[in-house]
Amino acid sequence: MTDSSADGLMPFQAMEILKRAKVLEASGRSICHLELGEPGAPPAPRVIEAVRQALPNAQGYTNAKGLDGLRDGLVGYYQDQHGVRVDADAIICTMGSSAGFILAFHAAFRPGARIAITRPGYPAYVNTLLGLGFGVVEIPVSMGNDWQLTGADIAAAHAREPFEGLLFASPANPTGAAVDRAGLADIVATCARLGVTLISDEIYHGLDYRGPSISALELTKDAIVINSFSKYYCMTGWRIGWMVLPEHLVRRAEILQQNLFISAPTLSQIAATVALGERDYAEEQKAGYATSRLRLDAGLRELGFDVGGPSDGAFYAYVGISRFSNDAMAFCSRMLEEAGVAMTPGVDFDRVDGAGFVRLSYAGSAATIDLALERMSGLLR
Numbered sequence: 124m125t126d127s128s129a130d131g132l133m134p135f136q137a138m139e140i141l142k143r144a145k146v147l148e149a150s151g152r153s154i155c156h157l158e159l160g161e162p163g164a165p166p167a168p169r170v171i172e173a174v175r176q177a178l179p180n181a182q183g184y185t186n187a188k189g190l191d192g193l194r195d196g197l198v199g200y201y202q203d204q205h206g207v208r209v210d211a212d213a214i215i216c217t218m219g220s221s222a223g224f225i226l227a228f229h230a231a232f233r234p235g236a237r238i239a240i241t242r243p244g245y246p247a248y249v250n251t252l253l254g255l256g257f258g259v260v261e262i263p264v265s266m267g268n269d270w271q272l273t274g275a276d277i278a279a280a281h282a283r284e285p286f287e288g289l290l291f292a293s294p295a296n297p298t299g300a301a302v303d304r305a306g307l308a309d310i311v312a313t314c315a316r317l318g319v320t321l322i323s324d325e326i327y328h329g330l331d332y333r334g335p336s337i338s339a340l341e342l343t344k345d346a347i348v349i350n351s352f353s354k355y356y357c358m359t360g361w362r363i364g365w366m367v368l369p370e371h372l373v374r375r376a377e378i379l380q381q382n383l384f385i386s387a388p389t390l391s392q393i394a395a396t397v398a399l400g401e402r403d404y405a406e407e408q409k410a411g412y413a414t415s416r417l418r419l420d421a422g423l424r425e426l427g428f429d430v431g432g433p434s435d436g437a438f439y440a441y442v443g444i445s446r447f448s449n450d451a452m453a454f455c456s457r458m459l460e461e462a463g464v465a466m467t468p469g470v471d472f473d474r475v476d477g478a479g480f481v482r483l484s485y486a487g488s489a490a491t492i493d494l495a496l497e498r499m500s501g502l503l504r
């Protein structure tokens with residue numbers, strides 16, 4: 124396949140940058156990895172220990188929706204964190220949120236249906252939707268508006284080109300933008316008024332720096348909510364997440380899960396059940412991100428990047444490079460080859476305006492952030 128296929132599938136440039144960074148590392152170069160949204164820390168020690176103990180007896184499939192213990196734990200999570208009662212039967216444990224998207228799209232829509240997403244946004248949204256035969260409507264959000272999506276933006280986009288679904292993340296990737304309760308209520312109400320099914324990607328929940336994460340489930344029973352253990356619980360490679368579905372979609376999603384994936388990985392479900400009780404550990408990691416967030420923001424600003432302000436949540440800075448370049452791919456390539464700093468070009472997230480932006484992840488160590496800023500400074504000054 125060439126870099127852009129007829130149906131619009133594009134490579135994930137963060138992975139391409141990682142591939143090149145690995146080659147450089149193999150030749151002895153030191154690289155600061157700011158290109159991937161992966162926590163640097165492992166899962167909580169109790170998670171690892173539980174898996175060690177479960178190993179001899181965890182070889183089989185689980186039931187399609189997932190272990191009762193995990194789904195009960197998630198019911199407790201919604202009660203404790205969001206004050207919401209969720210039925211364990213409405214929860215399906217998935218192979219990361221990535222598998223949750225596939226189930227959600229096929230449960231709620233038929234191929235050909237149009238789903239709206241923000242631009243910039245997580246690249247897999249466009250690629251998964253196009254790859255599965257759905258249509259994509261992009262709703263632009265801008266740095267001038269703190270990268271926020273509003274009900275008015277949704278209504279205006281819908282008037283231009285109607286869509287059946289809206290896939291929305293708060294906090295978002297790559298911008299880190301997060302809506303408050305009023306902002307989410309506006310989005311939920313607008314979707315209800317337009318007859319649009321809301322898919323709320325809550326993967327960065329727990330990583331809000333300005334206030335508590337608000338779940339769509341606090342405001343409506345009609346949304347499909349998707350979440351994951353990848354980010355807050357530091358478990359990207361365990362491929363474990365979950366979704367909560369409105370009642371009328373549960374059975375169809377379960378049947379799809381039975382046929383597409385059978386069940387989420389058993390050991391990872393056991394790990395996830397324990398992880399839910401390890402929020403103190405997750406909060407320690409978050410405290411590290413919170414420090415890096417401010418350091419990176421100040422450092423990038425001083426170097427001359429266009430910085431809107433520290434991100435509301437997640438662990439990304441999405442910043443403009445107008446002072447240095449109008450070609451983010453070339454800029455990232457130069458940063459990698461000459462400064463040993465890996466970052467992701469904005470074109471991954473925004474095929475229209477992304478050439479003017481780069482994304483840097485501060486999910487790694489504070490020392491990596493400091494070294495990366497020092498190296499960038501050497502090259503840019």
Ligand SMILES: Cc1ncc(COP(=O)(O)O)c(C=O)c1O
Nearest residue numbers: 160219220221245292296351353
């Ligand atoms: C917004 C968003 N959603 C979903 C995912 C996929 O996560 P996973 O499949 O590991 O749960 C990512 C990964 O970076 C993301 O940034």
